[in-house]
Amino acid sequence: MDLQIKGKKALMAGGSAGMGRATAERLAEAGVELYISARREARLQQAAQDIAEKYDISVTPIVADSSTEQGREALFAACPDPDILGITIKPPAPNGDFLKVTPEMWRESIETTLLGPIEIMRHYIPTMKDKGWGRIVNIATFSAKNPMIWRLMSGPARSALINYTASVSREVARFGVNINNLLPGMFQTEGMSESLEPYADAFGLEPNEDVVLTHFLENNKIPAGFLAEADDLAPMAALLCSPLSRFIVGQNIVIDGGQHHSLF
Numbered sequence: 001m002d003l004q005i006k007g008k009k010a011l012m013a014g015g016s017a018g019m020g021r022a023t024a025e026r027l028a029e030a031g032v033e034l035y036i037s038a039r040r041e042a043r044l045q046q047a048a049q050d051i052a053e054k055y056d057i058s059v060t061p062i063v064a065d066s067s068t069e070q071g072r073e074a075l076f077a078a079c080p081d082p083d084i085l086g087i088t089i090k091p092p093a094p095n096g097d098f099l100k101v102t103p104e105m106w107r108e109s110i111e112t113t114l115l116g117p118i119e120i121m122r123h124y125i126p127t128m129k130d131k132g133w134g135r136i137v138n139i140a141t142f143s144a145k146n147p148m149i150w151r152l153m154s155g156p157a158r159s160a161l162i163n164y165t166a167s168v169s170r171e172v173a174r175f176g177v178n179i180n181n182l183l184p185g186m187f188q189t190e191g192m193s194e195s196l197e198p199y200a201d202a203f204g205l206e207p208n209e210d211v212v213l214t215h216f217l218e219n220n221k222i223p224a225g226f227l228a229e230a231d232d233l234a235p236m237a238a239l240l241c242s243p244l245s246r247f248i249v250g251q252n253i254v255i256d257g258g259q260h261h262s263l264f
Contacts, residue, residue, distance in 0.1 A: 003030040008033070010024075010027045013120060016047040018187070019184060019234065022233065027086075031055075031057065032084065036061055037066060041063045068111075083135070086139065095150060096202030098149060105153060109156075113157040135240065135241045136180075138161065138165060141183060142255075146256075146259070158183075165181055180248055180251045180252075182253050213227075223257060236255060
């Protein structure tokens with residue numbers, strides 16, 4: 001399918017690994033001028049080089065932590081006028097005891113998973129409105145709709161994020177700017193691998209990958225029968241970044257293998 005975005009400028013915040021990188025690759029495949037950001041410089045530079053060589057496009061890496069004001073300023077300076085904006089962040093660590101959640105932990109969650117994406121969108125939306133076209137896609141989490149005690153540091157702040165974007169999307173759609181959210185379930189990515197120890201600690205398990213995955217799958221029934229890979233989400237993200245999605249406004253699309261039991 002021709003996504004009709006060849007030559008457009010795309011910024012993927014959090015694009016060096018996992019679902020962010022998979023989305024960046026799908027956009028690269030469609031022929032965009034690509035910018036990707038991440039905190040870890042070595043991994044970011046390698047991802048930019050790999051994507052540029054694979055798809056023969058321009059890829060600009062931006063070393064930045066978009067949850068901080070300084071990081072966001074770096075994004076804005078390096079890519080002042082994207083047509084397409086994708087945002088994802090590393091999820092907060094799992095937790096096993098809600099009584100141990102402190103105000104400082106809440107503040108960190110809100111800064112990272114709510115205020116960071118909001119401030120990036122708030123900066124770029126006027127530029128997109130002036131152009132008369134823009135696409136914004138947040139890669140959040142299905143725990144924003146499906147409360148899970150061990151995702152307490154991730155779900156509530158993202159629930160606020162999807163509420164915010166659903167409201168704002170209806171204000172800017174008439175200017176050709178569409179905002180939507182993807183809510184992924186359980187994906188086997190680098191981020192998940194890095195959460196192995198915190199997950200084991202949260203549930204009192206041996207920090208062994210087989211033990212953790214067994215516990216995880218037994219307690220999180222996935223009708224599809226497997227953990228997803230990053231590219232199980234990326235094609236939908238790329239579609240939402242294209243003109244083909246012009247009538248999709250303010251939606252929260254769950255991609256979870258059927259785990260979330262809901263009609264809507």
